[in-house]
Amino acid sequence: MGVKLGILGLGTVGTGTVQLLQDVVGRNPLLQEIEIYRVGVRSLDKVREVELPSHVLTTDLEAIVNDREVDIVVELIGGLEPARSLILTALKNGKHVVTANKAAIARFGAEIFTTANQSGVYVLLEAAVGGGIPVIQPLKQSLSVNRINTVSGIVNGTTNYILTRMQTEGSNFSDVLADAQRLGYAEADPTADVDGLDAADKIAILASLGFGGRINLEDVYCEGIRQVSKTDITYAEKLGFVIKLLAIAKQYTDSSSLSVRVHPTLVPKTHPLASINGVYNAILVEGEPIGQVMFFGPGAGAGATASAVTSDILNLVAVLKTSTTQPNPLLICGHQDYCQISPITELVTRFYARFLTKDQPGVIGKLGTCFGNYGVSLESVVQTGFQGELAEIVVVTHDVREGDFRQALAAIENLEAIDSIPSLLRVL
Numbered sequence: 518m519g520v521k522l523g524i525l526g527l528g529t530v531g532t533g534t535v536q537l538l539q540d541v542v543g544r545n546p547l548l549q550e551i552e553i554y555r556v557g558v559r560s561l562d563k564v565r566e567v568e569l570p571s572h573v574l575t576t577d578l579e580a581i582v583n584d585r586e587v588d589i590v591v592e593l594i595g596g597l598e599p600a601r602s603l604i605l606t607a608l609k610n611g612k613h614v615v616t617a618n619k620a621a622i623a624r625f626g627a628e629i630f631t632t633a634n635q636s637g638v639y640v641l642l643e644a645a646v647g648g649g650i651p652v653i654q655p656l657k658q659s660l661s662v663n664r665i666n667t668v669s670g671i672v673n674g675t676t677n678y679i680l681t682r683m684q685t686e687g688s689n690f691s692d693v694l695a696d697a698q699r700l701g702y703a704e705a706d707p708t709a710d711v712d713g714l715d716a717a718d719k720i721a722i723l724a725s726l727g728f729g730g731r732i733n734l735e736d737v738y739c740e741g742i743r744q745v746s747k748t749d750i751t752y753a754e755k756l757g758f759v760i761k762l763l764a765i766a767k768q769y770t771d772s773s774s775l776s777v778r779v780h781p782t783l784v785p786k787t788h789p790l791a792s793i794n795g796v797y798n799a800i801l802v803e804g805e806p807i808g809q810v811m812f813f814g815p816g817a818g819a820g821a822t823a824s825a826v827t828s829d830i831l832n833l834v835a836v837l838k839t840s841t842t843q844p845n846p847l848l849i850c851g852h853q854d855y856c857q858i859s860p861i862t863e864l865v866t867r868f869y870a871r872f873l874t875k876d877q878p879g880v881i882g883k884l885g886t887c888f889g890n891y892g893v894s895l896e897s898v899v900q901t902g903f904q905g906e907l908a909e910i911v912v913v914t915h916d917v918r919e920g921d922f923r924q925a926l927a928a929i930e931n932l933e934a935i936d937s938i939p940s941l942l943r944v945l
């Protein structure tokens with residue numbers, strides 16, 4: 518007997534998944550056991566890129582998650598509600614769930630996994646982070662014997678696409694965003710991409726898997742790329758860096774707390790993440806004893822994401838075809854406790870800052886003295902340009918506690934010679 522899927526959503530990812538499932542030759546033979554039983558959408562009038570028998574398409578998503586015939590619910594509608602309620606109903610009805618919905622998992626993961634564990638079913642989410650890149654399963658299984666100390670990466674394709682084109686073509690932010698939306702990379706509301714929220718959801722999920730505890734999304738520090746300017750991209754380039762939106766989860770060596778954050782970052786050109794361009798994503802996992810492992814690939818788009826969704830479906834088909842009643846501990850998510858996350862003021866990092874100053878003698882000296890008063894040591898100071906009457910000075914610091922750096926900046930802002938501080942970025 519075939520395994521019956523109830524797919525919720527036939528947008529970018531839903532369509533890619535149906536296309537893959539309708540074209541099984543040369544792929545894993547288990548795919549032939551899958552039946553696309555129902556597909557739930559919002560509108561029956563839309564022109565679809567895939568052909569499905571008319572009785573398969575429905576706008577009644579509740580009926581799909583309550584249908585006794587459905588074995589696996591594949592949630593690809595996105596957003597918080599009704600996705601959360603539909604997932605919970607499916608789980609309570611004893612159905613396994615596959616989802617690409619990082620927003621729902623990052624916020625309601627505790628409720629969703631508790632319900633799944635109570636019902637003895639699985640929630641698989643490979644597509645939720647890194648699109649087609651296998652990273653969830655490696656963290657849960659292949660790498661889980663390591664003590665992880667850092668998970669860092671470029672996990673949002675839209676912003677990486679925008680930053681790459683700004684860097685290589687000097688393009689303007691809004692034109693490139695429109696292209697990313699047209700290509701199906703951006704979320705329905707692109708603010709989630711641009712403001713770093715999508716990446717925050719994803720690093721919360723990766724941190725939870727890497728560090729073995731629940732993550733409170735509100736503790737994840739998040740800055741997007743709106744303030745990254747062409748001027749900063751050019752200065753970074755001259756100083757030997759590229760600017761990337763990084764998502765980082767790092768365990769402090771001297772304590773049990775984690776730093777979990779998303780922000781535009783100056784990445785040295787020699788670092789493995791510096792060469793990840795366009796819509797590609799990469800996740801660098803560092804642990805003991807493995808050392809560094811990097812996962813690279815397409816982080817968004819219909820086909821790539823469908824690959825991840827369908828691999829989860831395949832895992833569940835294998836589960837359904839084996840007769841054990843005991844849950845597989847490598848497939849469940851059994852975290853109970855929350856990880857302790859340290860505030861951003863405790864972060865120790867290098868900074869890049871750009872100042873506009875009056876063109877007076879001794880300004881660089883005053884900046885240096887002010888930084889010195891707060892224990893901030895400078896790695897480089899560059900003055901190359903002018904913006905109108907104002908001199909432009911760029912500094913890169915050595916490692917400093919963020920709280921101390923902010924205090925130094927507050928004092929510098931009060932200097933008579935300082936006009937403004939247009940940019941402030943962290944350096945890897």
Ligand SMILES: NC(=O)c1ccc[n+]([C@@H]2O[C@H](COP(=O)([O-])OP(=O)(O)OC[C@H]3O[C@@H](n4cnc5c(N)ncnc54)[C@H](OP(=O)(O)O)[C@@H]3O)[C@@H](O)[C@H]2O)c1
Pocket residue numbers: 525526527528529530531557558559560561563576578593594595596598599617618619620644645648701702703704705816817818819822
């Ligand atoms: N796009 C990517 O590259 C990508 C990559 C990784 C993960 N994801 C995740 O995958 C999920 C789906 O993304 P997507 O890009 O495929 O979205 P999308 O193109 O906007 O498609 C959403 C689909 O869900 C249906 N839908 C939405 N709300 C509904 C509701 N209330 N009732 C019934 N149907 C509803 C829509 O129906 P209609 O077609 O009738 O409007 C549409 O078919 C999201 O969680 C997203 O974060 C996307």
Ligand SMILES: N[C@@H](CCO)C(=O)O
Pocket residue numbers: 645647648672673674675676702703704710715816817818
């Ligand atoms: N909007 C997301 C899709 C993949 O999750 C991105 O740009 O990476």
Ligand code: NA
Pocket residue numbers: 643644645646647648649650651652653825
């Ligand atoms: Na993935």
